[in-house]
Amino acid sequence: MTGLFYPHPHSLLLLLLPIFFIALHAAAQSNNPISLHCHPRYCGDVLISYPFWIIDNESTTQYCGYQGFGINCPTIGDGILPEITLGGDLYYVRLIKQDSILLSDINVSLAVPGPPKCPRVRHGINLQTLPLDFTTSNANLSFHFNCTRCPSFATEIRIPCFFERNERKACVHVMNTITEEAEYSCTEKVVTTVVREHINEFPNLLTQLGEILPKGFELEWSRTDGCEKCEESDGRCGWHNTTGLICFCSHGMDSRANVKVPSLQLQFYFQLGKFIVYTSKLIYR
Numbered sequence: 001m002t003g004l005f006y007p008h009p010h011s012l013l014l015l016l017l018p019i020f021f022i023a024l025h026a027a028a029q030s031n032n033p034i035s036l037h038c039h040p041r042y043c044g045d046v047l048i049s050y051p052f053w054i055i056d057n058e059s060t061t062q063y064c065g066y067q068g069f070g071i072n073c074p075t076i077g078d079g080i081l082p083e084i085t086l087g088g089d090l091y092y093v094r095l096i097k098q099d100s101i102l103l104s105d106i107n108v109s110l111a112v113p114g115p116p117k118c119p120r121v122r123h124g125i126n127l128q129t130l131p132l133d134f135t136t137s138n139a140n141l142s143f144h145f146n147c148t149r150c151p152s153f154a155t156e157i158r159i160p161c162f163f164e165r166n167e168r169k170a171c172v173h174v175m176n177t178i179t180e181e182a183e184y185s186c187t188e189k190v191v192t193t194v195v196r197e198h199i200n201e202f203p204n205l206l207t208q209l210g211e212i213l214p215k216g217f218e219l220e221w222s223r224t225d226g227c228e229k230c231e232e233s234d235g236r237c238g239w240h241n242t243t244g245l246i247c248f249c250s251h252g253m254d255s256r257a258n259v260k261v262p263s264l265q266l267q268f269y270f271q272l273g274k275f276i277v278y279t280s281k282l283i284y285r
């Protein structure tokens with residue numbers, strides 16, 4: 001657990017003096033002193049890295065990452081499953097790469113233990129106003145439920161679990177540039193996104209929806225507002241409950257993410273039992 005103090009420098013100087021050299025030693029050993037809060041951490045067997053972060057009992061006070069990019073790590077069955085909420089819906093985090101994240105809808109994900117999931121999608125993917133976007137490696141699928149007959153562009157689905165409450169036909173279409181205009185006799189339409197390569201890998205779309213959908217879709221992120229200066233100076237954007245946006249930078253931390261970072265920071269770290277106590281003083285030149 002990490003504590004964070006903002007002491008008056010003089011009041012703590014005497015207290016800190018005995019451990020000062022230990023502290024300098026610790027700081028000197030670290031090549032990249034960007035805060036511990038910014039280090040990638042495992043959630044189950046998925047490595048969670050910036051700008052994503054793990055929701056825990058410290059992240060209510062501060063975290064290193066973008067707002068809305070928090071990942072929960074609940075224990076489900078025998079394992080820990082990383083989950084993110086987007087637009088009120090839960091997604092399982094399959095992989096975080098250098099510049100993209102692979103998610104799959106919890107409702108169709110095979111990673112979640114329990115009875116086999118029906119690959120019936122329940123909702124579209126709502127990215128809200130988060131700085132996230134679909135990558136170009138995806139394709140969209142449109143699902144049409146409770147149709148008198150399938151629209152001419154779509155194909156009928158015969159997977160039994162698709163039919164609830166005496167619904168009539170269900171149909172699917174790999175969306176392309178052709179607009180979905182046809183005589184329409186369905187009562188519900190849901191659009192979801194999958195990695196295009198998985199459609200090619202399982203050519204029989206109609207019987208292999210249960211293989212394709214759980215593999216998920218890919219999103220990329222763009223820099224969140226207010227983090228330009230911080231990230232351009234090799235910092236990491238974060239949030240603190242007292243100051244809002246903060247910058248974890250190679251010099252330490254600054255409460256304002258979008259300002260010039262201090263030219264020098266004195267850092268003190270010491271260990272108190274199992275706690276690492278961190279305190280610092282910023283020097284502007």
Ligand SMILES: *[C@@H]1O[C@H](CO)[C@@H](O)[C@H](O)[C@H]1NC(C)=O
Binds near residue numbers: 057058
């Ligand atoms: C935070 O969680 C850890 C375990 O995840 C626990 O050991 C610690 O006591 C918790 N701290 C607080 C303040 O709740």
Ligand SMILES: *[C@@H]1O[C@H](CO)[C@@H](O)[C@H](O)[C@H]1NC(C)=O
Binds near residue numbers: 061242
């Ligand atoms: C910020 O978090 C700390 C530690 O959890 C808490 O004591 C404090 O009340 C919080 N401040 C605000 C403004 O929420």
Ligand SMILES: *[C@@H]1O[C@H](CO)[C@@H](O)[C@H](O)[C@H]1NC(C)=O
Binds near residue numbers: 088089090106107122
């Ligand atoms: C779909 O997932 C949501 C959580 O996002 C859950 O509340 C709901 O029960 C799931 N529905 C089905 C039919 O699996």
Ligand SMILES: *[C@@H]1O[C@H](CO)[C@@H](O)[C@H](O)[C@H]1NC(C)=O
Binds near residue numbers: 138140175
């Ligand atoms: C899929 O739909 C989303 C919006 O729902 C859109 O942003 C994206 O460009 C579409 N992807 C393709 C490959 O058409």
Ligand SMILES: *[C@@H]1O[C@H](CO)[C@@H](O)[C@H](O)[C@H]1NC(C)=O
Binds near residue numbers: 146166168187
């Ligand atoms: C399916 O469509 C019929 C005819 O429009 C409608 O009466 C029925 O309520 C619909 N069922 C569901 C589950 O939406």
